[in-house]
Amino acid sequence: MELVTQAAQTFGDQPALITDERRWSFADLDGDTARIATAFEASSIRRGDIVALVAPNSPALVLSLMALMRMGAVAAPVNHRFPANHIEGVLARLNPAMTLDAAKLDAFVADAIARTGATFTAATEMERPVSVIHTSASSGKPKAAVHSLSNHYHSAMGSAQNLPFGPGDCWLLSLPLYHVGGYSMLFKCLLGGGALAVPSPDAALAESLTHFPVTHLSLVPTQLYRMLRADGGPERLRSLRALLLGGSAVSAPLLREAICERVPLYLTYGSTEMSTQVTTSPTPVTKARGDSGVVLPYREVAISVDGEILVKGECLFMGYLDNGELREARDKNGWFHTGDMGELSGDARLTVLGRKDNMFISGGENIHPEEIEKALTSIVGIEEAVVVPAPDAEYGMRPVAWIKARSDSPDDATIIASLKSTIGKLKTPVAFHRIQEWQTIPGSAKIDRSWYRKLAEK
Incomplete structure (x- = not known):
């Protein structure tokens, strides 16, 4: 043909x-x-x-x-x-x-x-x-x-x-x-x-x-x-x-x-x-x-x-x-x-x-970052989110989040309270970083998750 x-x-x-x-x-x-x-x-x-x-x-x-x-x-x-x-x-x-x-x-x-x-x-x-x-x-x-x-x-x-x-x-x-x-x-x-x-x-x-x-x-x-x-x-x-x-x-x-x-x-x-x-x-x-x-x-x-x-x-x-x-x-x-x-x-x-290789273990529990990201973007004012693991002496790993949010988005304390009530304390990120633009994979519009993961490890 x-x-x-x-x-x-x-x-x-x-x-x-x-x-x-x-x-x-x-x-x-x-x-x-x-x-x-x-x-x-x-x-x-x-x-x-x-x-x-x-x-x-x-x-x-x-x-x-x-x-x-x-x-x-x-x-x-x-x-x-x-x-x-x-x-x-x-x-x-x-x-x-x-x-x-x-x-x-x-x-x-x-x-x-x-x-x-x-x-x-x-x-x-x-x-x-x-x-x-x-x-x-x-x-x-x-x-x-x-x-x-x-x-x-x-x-x-x-x-x-x-x-x-x-x-x-x-x-x-x-x-x-x-x-x-x-x-x-x-x-x-x-x-x-x-x-x-x-x-x-x-x-x-x-x-x-x-x-x-x-x-x-x-x-x-x-x-x-x-x-x-x-x-x-x-x-x-x-x-x-x-x-x-x-x-x-x-x-x-x-x-x-x-x-x-x-x-x-x-x-x-x-x-x-x-x-x-x-x-x-x-x-x-x-x-x-x-x-x-x-x-x-x-x-x-x-x-x-x-x-x-x-x-x-x-x-x-x-x-x-x-x-x-x-x-x-x-x-x-x-x-x-x-x-x-x-x-x-x-x-x-x-x-x-979500990705199988994005999953990590925190305090003995399997954590899927995409679940946390979905919970974050369900909060009014938060438009996009990326969650990655960061080393933690007690839990092994804990989630941290980068978020793109509007000016009317809630403060960190309000976000934490909302997440604890919906997905629980263990899955709630221990830190939130607000950004204007994402780091993307070269030649692509995809968010470079590995870049944020390496940043969280520092």
């Missing part, structure tokens, strides 16, 4: 890629990506070769990722915001046949498109690897997840059955292409026939929503929080057909605010290893139920005896790239252990309780 050619035959002159300077139809996309694929082959890139692309979102990056997919090479978009030594480590482990930074990539694509003729050999095998997407990591070594064409194909197909995206629709590329949520947009576009809007890297989200005819949007909670406070932000969000929200836990106040503003919000739970979405709300959320929607087609979810979320299905990745070898990450029954704790209802709705 060659997806770009198929999309060109099906959707023809419908818009496929929209930028500040140009619009590509699906037919245009077919021609340009064919020329880029030919250029890669002329540079001695063959099927199965890894090509690393260290660059921000751009039309050149979108076209190159599609061209590599067409010819059977393996695209490895790398977080360009990582420190230089971190990028060097990632590249050393990938050992790519070619590496292109932003400047080289732009020049390569411009030269390829200017040439005539396209004689590359298209690859159609569904089970071949097409991408290496790294898991988020603020320190240490991020894992390199390898996905097949089949993984991404079934991920997009299952998503579309729940949330259609077709001709006349436009999805803003608001997530980086080195993130599985961003990369998955290529397949939503090619299979559904909707357009992908690619803003300039320095464009503000609110500006892009005004500039492009956006109908669909993917955000993480921090982005939604900022948009709801931007001038005209709530009105623009209301005009969307769908806003897909995932990437991390959504605080109760943020969810209530979005519902109050009538944002067409779809909550989702997913992972890099599952090629993005696992569960998604079947309809726009109108109540703060606390779940992450229903299990999508081509996915299976189970809860282990100890409460861990297990996943498998057509979307489950091939494995991790480790020293040039593919290392599978499934148990003997084919399940991938996510490291997340959760509950699955009888109607296949998943509620995520």
